[in-house]
Amino acid sequence: MDVFICKDSEEASRLAGEQIIKQIRANPALVLGLATGSTPLRLYKELIKACQTGTDFSRVRSFNLDEYVGLPSDHPKSYRTFMNDNLFSHLNIRLENTHVPNGMAHDIPAHCAAYEAEIKAAGGIDVQVLGIGSDGHIGFNEPTSSLASRTRIVTLAEQTLHDNARFFANASDVPHYAISMGVGTILEAKQCVMLCFGANKAKAVKGAIEGGISQFNPASALQMHPNTVVYLDEAAATDLQLKDDYRWASTHKPQ
Numbered sequence: 001m002d003v004f005i006c007k008d009s010e011e012a013s014r015l016a017g018e019q020i021i022k023q024i025r026a027n028p029a030l031v032l033g034l035a036t037g038s039t040p041l042r043l044y045k046e047l048i049k050a051c052q053t054g055t056d057f058s059r060v061r062s063f064n065l066d067e068y069v070g071l072p073s074d075h076p077k078s079y080r081t082f083m084n085d086n087l088f089s090h091l092n093i094r095l096e097n098t099h100v101p102n103g104m105a106h107d108i109p110a111h112c113a114a115y116e117a118e119i120k121a122a123g124g125i126d127v128q129v130l131g132i133g134s135d136g137h138i139g140f141n142e143p144t145s146s147l148a149s150r151t152r153i154v155t156l157a158e159q160t161l162h163d164n165a166r167f168f169a170n171a172s173d174v175p176h177y178a179i180s181m182g183v184g185t186i187l188e189a190k191q192c193v194m195l196c197f198g199a200n201k202a203k204a205v206k207g208a209i210e211g212g213i214s215q216f217n218p219a220s221a222l223q224m225h226p227n228t229v230v231y232l233d234e235a236a237a238t239d240l241q242l243k244d245d246y247r248w249a250s251t252h253k254p255q
């Protein structure tokens with residue numbers, strides 16, 4: 001795991017953006033795994049800026065991590081709407097090349113299997129963008145999710161319902177179920193780029209990076225991934241024991 005402790009979320013998003021943009025320039029048909037929530041918003045602004053200044057997204061393909069069950073794709077709070085509003089509509093990406101699980105799927109297990117098959121048919125995810133929940137979830141893989149899990153329907157933890165209530169008019173409007181790529185699905189991405197910002201993520205970040213690998217903190221499974229880069233702001237890095245070592249290593253990378 002490469003850990004970068006940045007001055008703030010702006011610097012972290014810029015660095016993450018730079019390396020993703022570099023990969024799109026090298027491989028214009030890159031397959032991106034994408035997340036929603038507050039965390040990737042600045043990163044998405046970096047991607048939009050890159051598109052406006054000449055990076056071509058017309059062959060880029062994308063797969064989102066998750067979607068709420070029961071929200072139609074055109075619902076204002078669906079993750080499809082979030083992605084269209086915050087990223088896709090500002091890029092020259094082809095909407096048919098963007099994939100978000102269908103929260104209204106009739107046969108959810110069949111839809112999940114088809115989603116996995118589509119990822120495979122695209123050649124797998126090249127770069128998976130991740131945030132982290134305050135309970136250590138990635139995607140909507142809540143604590144005690146199997147570290148081998150695949151795309152499936154999941155029940156959101158009470159903590160997540162509480163954390164996500166800020167996006168809805170009433171806390172009771174937060175859907176209780178979602179379709180989420182599994183931890184096993186995420187681990188198959190060629191690279192994982194995790195962004196973690198704010199003091200409320202510090203405990204989860206400590207567990208993910210320095211704790212034992214455990215389904216209690218699903219993000220800790222990334223310790224088994226051969227190419228994971230984590231960008232933190234100072235607040236999210238607060239509880240890390242080896243902060244100085246991460247700073248040293250990140251400023252002394254081989255060329």
Ligand code: F6R
Binds near residue numbers: 065066130131
């Ligand atoms: C959403 C997702 C979640 C979020 C996490 C953090 O697609 O994958 O795992 O990354 O809940 O959310 P924010 O960024 O809102 O703190």
